[in-house]
Amino acid sequence: MTRRIVVVTAGLTVPSSTRLLADQLAEATQAQATARGEALAVDFVELREVAAELAAFMVTGGVPTPRLTELRELVASADGLVAVTPVFNGGYSGLFKMFFDALDKDSLTGTPVLVAATAGSARHSLVLDHAMRPLFAYLRAVVVPTGVFAATEDFGSHGLSERISRAAAELAALVLSQDGYGVGGFVPDLAARPRRTSGTQVEADVTPFGELLRGHAGDNAP
Template identity: 55%
Template sequence: MTTRRLAVVSAGLSRPSSTRMLADKLAAATVARLAENGIETTVETIELRDIARDVMNNMLTGFPSPTLDAAIEAVTGADGLIAVTPIFTGSYSGLFKSFFDVLDNQSLTDMPVLIGATAGTARHSLALDHALRPMFTYLHSVVAPTAVFAASEDWGSGDRRVKTLPDRIDRAAGELAALVAVSDRSATVRDPFALAAV
């Protein structure tokens, strides 16, 4: 059986967190879609709140702790990435951005990425396309066409006039699964610093 590695980055700050809930639902739907095609998936979830100090120390010193180094390896060595952030002041959280700032800017090249975000109101949904998508495009990732935004009212929405959150999750998961199915990053990923030294 074919195996793929999926990394999930959640930048939620509270426990429980709607950001983590969305990340988990996106991961479960993607794993299910891959399983339909005979692909087994291992999932590693990184809760950024747990490594926030490590991220900041790396920003200040340029050296990752062993914990942060393991998180970076989990993300850069995966076949696909799900990245979910709460929206603050119309954009991704500072912790979310800081984590991706400490990665080498070539380490996510060709990485299939599914982006998601949460906020109290749907007015912030455009942050996916004006903040997250450009950031991952800059990092040369392959961003799935469907991004998933969940406002507070989406968690209980039964309004069939618009696509419900489960519908959007399923569509996005299908797109990411198709990209991950043909990815071989986990088998071929190389140290970008070693590449730069050549």
């Protein structure tokens, strides 16, 4: 069975250090899965390509375009997620936050997530623990122990390569955990996790609006 991860990257330029880090994380995670005899497919989501659609989603009260609907379903059905953002003003980018605000609140429940960030200075490394982990904890995702931060001078260094390999191993282990793999002896039962939803489908058991209004006279009388 081929598992699938989605890599969400919020880089704004081409080329982008954020996309470069995302590529390295995806490649390392695939390599870890291959080493375990498993196949792992990767889908990339470049947020700059849907920036205008995300802005429209926010100002129209949450009406998604067909492309956003497709991306929401893609994320909700993934076996794992890699989330990479550049750092602006000490936190994740507004574009990054807009995308995760546009997801259904249950779309990442129990999903293994690897968080990563890029910045021009190592002074911003706390963004992983002070901003990104709380965001995905709120979304009830399972964030892997190792986050990956890369300042400009880190690219090409042995230390960054080690962090990428360690984080990728942790993510691959969680994604493949239904086959008996786990991180630090912990093997979550992903099959038993709460139901995930993309927010794009109407529930079959929705109560008809007419029934909800049955007996209501249309005034404000008690």
